[in-house]
Amino acid sequence: xxxxxxxxxxxxxxxxxxxxxxxxxxxxxxxxxxxxxxxxxxxxxxxxxxxxxxxxxxxxxxxxxxxxxxxxxxxxxxxxxxxxxxxxxxxxxxxxxxxxxxxxxxxxxxxxxxxxxxxxxxxxxxxxxxxxxxxxxxxxxxxxxxxxxxxxxxxxxxxxxxxxxxxxxx
Amino acid sequence: xxxxxxxxxxxxxxxxxxxxxxxxxxxxxxxxxxxxxxxxxxxxxxxxxxxxxxxxxxxxxxxxxxxxxxxxxxxxxxxxxxxxxxxxxxxxxxxxxxxxxxxxxxxxxxxxxxxxxxxxxxxxxxxxxxxxxxxxxxxxxxxxxxxxxxxxxxxxxxxxxxxxxxxxxx
Numbered sequence: 001x002x003x004x005x006x007x008x009x010x011x012x013x014x015x016x017x018x019x020x021x022x023x024x025x026x027x028x029x030x031x032x033x034x035x036x037x038x039x040x041x042x043x044x045x046x047x048x049x050x051x052x053x054x055x056x057x058x059x060x061x062x063x064x065x066x067x068x069x070x071x072x073x074x075x076x077x078x079x080x081x082x083x084x085x086x087x088x089x090x091x092x093x094x095x096x097x098x099x100x101x102x103x104x105x106x107x108x109x110x111x112x113x114x115x116x117x118x119x120x121x122x123x124x125x126x127x128x129x130x131x132x133x134x135x136x137x138x139x140x141x142x143x144x145x146x147x148x149x150x151x152x153x154x155x156x157x158x159x160x161x162x163x164x165x166x167x168x169x170x
Numbered sequence: 171x172x173x174x175x176x177x178x179x180x181x182x183x184x185x186x187x188x189x190x191x192x193x194x195x196x197x198x199x200x201x202x203x204x205x206x207x208x209x210x211x212x213x214x215x216x217x218x219x220x221x222x223x224x225x226x227x228x229x230x231x232x233x234x235x236x237x238x239x240x241x242x243x244x245x246x247x248x249x250x251x252x253x254x255x256x257x258x259x260x261x262x263x264x265x266x267x268x269x270x271x272x273x274x275x276x277x278x279x280x281x282x283x284x285x286x287x288x289x290x291x292x293x294x295x296x297x298x299x300x301x302x303x304x305x306x307x308x309x310x311x312x313x314x315x316x317x318x319x320x321x322x323x324x325x326x327x328x329x330x331x332x333x334x335x336x337x338x339x340x
Contacts, residue, residue: 005179006206007296009283010270012176036176076268098246098268100180108337113179115294124285125314126177126296132330144295144314160302167278 005113007126013037016074020067020091021081022047025104029079032114034059041075043067044082069094077112080104107131116141121153122160175283177296183207186244190237190261191251192217195274199249202284204229211245213237214252239264247282250274277301286311291323292330 017033019026022044030051034040040060042051047062055062063071072078072091077100080091085105092109095101103110108131115128116137125144129137187203189196192214200221204210210230212221217232225232233241242248242261247270250261255275262279265271273280278301285296286307295314299307 004181004183004205004207005294006182006202007177007179007285007287007294008270009175009177009285009296009298009300011174011281011283013174015281016268032176035174037174074268097185098244100178106337111181111185113181115177115179115296117177122300122302124175124177124296124298124300126179126285126294128179128294129326130179130292130294130330131333132292132326133333136326136329156299156302156306159306160300163301163303167276 005128005130007115007128009124009126011037012076014039015076016041018043018071018075018078019081020044020071020079020087021083021104022051022062023081023083024048026079026081027051029081029102029104029114030054030060032117033077033079038077041071043071067091072096072099076100077102080110118145120145120148121157123148123153123156175298175300177285177298179294179296181207182246184209185246186211188213188241188245188248189251190214190241190249190257191253191274192221192232193251193253194218196249196251197221199251199272199274199284200224200230202287203247203249208247211241213241237261242266242269246270247272250280288315290315290318291327293318293323293326 015038017038017040019030019042042062054060072094079102080088081104088103088105092103100112101110102112107113115126118125118141127137127141185208187208187210189200189212212232224230242264249272250258251274258273258275262273270282271280272282277283285298288295288311297307297311
């Protein structure tokens with residue numbers, strides 16, 4: 001099943017995203033979804049400085065407590081990124097069938113893999129080795145990214161603006 | 171918001187996918203999700219030959235009727251691909267906040283964009299111009315795909331097998 005992962009590009013603006021855990025991986029995931037416009041709640045008794053700071057600035061909500069089933073009911077997407085593999089797997093088992101779930105420590109227990117992402121203007125690329133080698137995925141991302149220069153991106157952005165004008169006229 | 175689309179790689183095995191419409195675009199979307207292992211229901215009074223054949227072979231379920239709100243309750247992902255823009259937009263308005271929705275005729279009305287997808291062994295790439303030019307996205311997909319030869323893919327598959335062995339030993 002795992003090799004059948006399907007890449008979809010999803011609009012996360014105003015979507016509820018729950019990050020369980022307060023460490024480095026939690027922070028990395030958090031940033032990905034924060035930049036995508038999601039409403040983020042972190043659940044973790046402790047958290048790294050940057051998460052605490054983001055919470056203080058009201059960029060995210062931080063619930064300074066242990067995760068419980070109540071936290072898992074409503075989010076659109078849940079990231080399980082605690083240091084405890086058992087807790088992460090417990091989260092995976094207690095989500096709803098239609099929820100998006102990323103289990104950082106054992107991605108096979110969830111249904112979402114966060115790929116290497118390249119964004120340049122209106123161009124979005126994702127690269128995944130389906131877990132074979134995240135390091136290689138990162139390298140490929142950099143290699144592919146370097147193939148698109150500023151002129152190309154500018155041209156693409158113009159095509160986008162043109163299309164937007166056509167849509168508004170409909 | 172639309173330029174903030176986040177690519178995620180999602181496991182669709184046994185996920186419920188609803189395709190509304192029975193034409194060419196519906197068929198193309200259907201195949202993408204069928205190959206990803208989803209349980210597919212098509213809702214459409216009429217459908218093209220291939221959809222009818224797939225239903226006859228029990229590869230998919232075809233409900234030969236007009237779409238209604240009841241169809242929209244449970245699917246993990248909904249594709250609105252009828253020939254009627256108003257029906258497609260009506261579908262977009264009647265889905266739940268946490269559902270994945272692709273509106274083929276006006277993707278801005280949904281929350282999912284289906285990118286150009288490249289799959290070679292364990293390598294998965296997605297390419298999107300965020301609607302600027304689907305033709306260009308397709309061309310880029312072919313260009314990027316050609317950069318990965320069989321040796322590279324074989325090596326990647328070996329890395330994957332190695333990782334699987336490590337996981338099983340955990």
